[in-house]
Structures are given as C-alpha cells and as structure tokens.
Amino acid sequence: MYESMAGGTATGVTRLMPRIGDVAPDFTAQTTHGEIRFSDWQEGKWVVLFSHPADFTPVCSTELTELGRRYPEFQKRNAKLIGVSVDSIHSHLAWVQNLSRIMGVRIPYPLVADSNRAVAELYGMIHPGETTTATVRALFFIDPKRSIRAVIYYPLNIGRSVDEIERVLDALQTADKNGVACPVNWRPGDKVVVPPPKTEKEVDQRLDADYEKLDFYLCKKTL
Ligand code: BEZ
Numbered sequence: 001m002y003e004s005m006a007g008g009t010a011t012g013v014t015r016l017m018p019r020i021g022d023v024a025p026d027f028t029a030q031t032t033h034g035e036i037r038f039s040d041w042q043e044g045k046w047v048v049l050f051s052h053p054a055d056f057t058p059v060c061s062t063e064l065t066e067l068g069r070r071y072p073e074f075q076k077r078n079a080k081l082i083g084v085s086v087d088s089i090h091s092h093l094a095w096v097q098n099l100s101r102i103m104g105v106r107i108p109y110p111l112v113a114d115s116n117r118a119v120a121e122l123y124g125m126i127h128p129g130e131t132t133t134a135t136v137r138a139l140f141f142i143d144p145k146r147s148i149r150a151v152i153y154y155p156l157n158i159g160r161s162v163d164e165i166e167r168v169l170d171a172l173q174t175a176d177k178n179g180v181a182c183p184v185n186w187r188p189g190d191k192v193v194v195p196p197p198k199t200e201k202e203v204d205q206r207l208d209a210d211y212e213k214l215d216f217y218l219c220k221k222t223l
Pocket of ligand 1: 053054057058059060061156157
C-alpha cells in the first residue's frame with residue numbers, strides 16, 4: 001500500500017507514490033500488444049502512461065477511444081501511449097474489439113493487463129479512499145530519460161481532457177527545448193515566460209532585451 005502526503009494507511013510494504021522528478025518505475029507486463037519490458041518498449045521516446053478504472057465502462061470507453069483518435073498527434077510529438085487497468089488480458093482484448101465495433105476506433109496503443117496489480121502498486125494508481133478494487137484515472141508524463149515530468153489524477157467519474165494532455169506535452173517539450181516556462185493557459189504559439197534573473201547583471205541585461213516586460217521578474221517573449 002502507499003503512503004500519501006495525507007498520511008494514508010500502510011499495510012505491509014510502505015512505498016511513496018512516484019513523484020515529479022522520480023525515475024519512472026520499470027516493469028514487465030502482459031499487454032494487448034504482447035509482453036513488454038517498459039524501459040525497452042519506451043524506445044527513448046516520451047510516454048503518456050495512464051490508468052483507467054475498468055474495461056467495458058462508459059467514461060473509460062470515451063477516454064480510450066479519444067486517445068486512439070488523437071494517436072497521430074502524440075506520434076507527431078514523439079510520444080507513445082500505454083494504458084493500464086487491473087482487468088485481464090481476455091477482458092482487454094474483448095473490449096478493444098467492442099470499441100472498434102461500437103465507436104469505430106481501433107485502439108492503436110497497448111493496454112497492460114495488470115490483474116495482480118503490480119503496475120498499479122508501483123505507480124500508486126489505487127487510491128483506497130476512492131476505491132480499493134480499481135485504479136483511479138492516473139496519468140504520468142514520462143520523458144525520454146524516464147524521468148516523471150508531470151502527473152494528473154482524476155476520480156472514477158470524471159473523464160480527462162485529451163486537449164490538456166496534449167497541451168502539457170507541448171508545454172514540457174517547449175520548456176525543455178527553449179529553457180523557458182509556460183504561463184497560465186499557455187498554448188503553442190503563445191508567449192513564454194523567461195526564467196527570472198539570478199544576478200544583478202542578468203537584471204540589467206533584461207532591460208535591453210526585446211521582451212514584454214511587466215516587471216524585472218515577469219518577462220515574456222515570443223519564440
Ligand atoms: C466509467 O468509466 O464510466 C466508470 C468506471 C468506473 C466507475 C465509474 C465510472
């Protein structure tokens with residue numbers, strides 16, 4: 001079981017949930033695309049690793065098919081998708097067939113059959129206050145060096161925004177590439193935030209720079 005910041009219960013092994021900056025835990029698992037070792041499967045790309053509560057449920061069906069429809073957008077961003085739930089491989093295979101039939105979307109990414117909850121436990125995807133029998137809607141952004149860069153948790157009854165998932169990926173990649181930060185509601189093409197100066201010299205340099213200057217610590221620029 002996991003210890004949360006709120007001091008959750010601990011029975012047996014106590015392990016912190018993976019946090020931003022941690023190395024994404026590696027695992028070997030059965031998936032709808034065959035057995036994988038996560039670190040090999042990643043192939044040095046960005047990964048969006050997400051859990052859903054259960055196969056053959058309505059909100060999950062909308063999320064997985066929307067991620068399937070938008071899969072080419074993730075490929076353009078050098079990112080792979082992988083889903084996880086505690087359902088069996090037989091359930092995953094049947095559900096994927098069913099989604100193709102009823103929603104017209106073939107799920108192009110693998111689903112981990114985590115019946116023994118090994119991956120769910122490694123990633124802290126079971127939140128006992130919400131449910132003890134299924135994974136919540138957890139989502140990890142993992143960079144090519146396997147570092148966890150952002151985490152999103154949603155409850156069972158609320159579907160995630162694929163727009164927001166894409167936006168966070170764009171923001172992380174833009175921030176990395178340009179050494180900048182992304183302000184509130186940032187979207188690709190918007191101005192970015194220049195990191196605050198750390199020395200007086202940098203403060204002076206900023207006076208001459210072609211930035212939108214709101215104050216010495218809040219400057220924006222167009223990329
Ligand atoms: C759903 O995907 O609709 C769902 C799954 C588990 C609990 C509640 C809703």
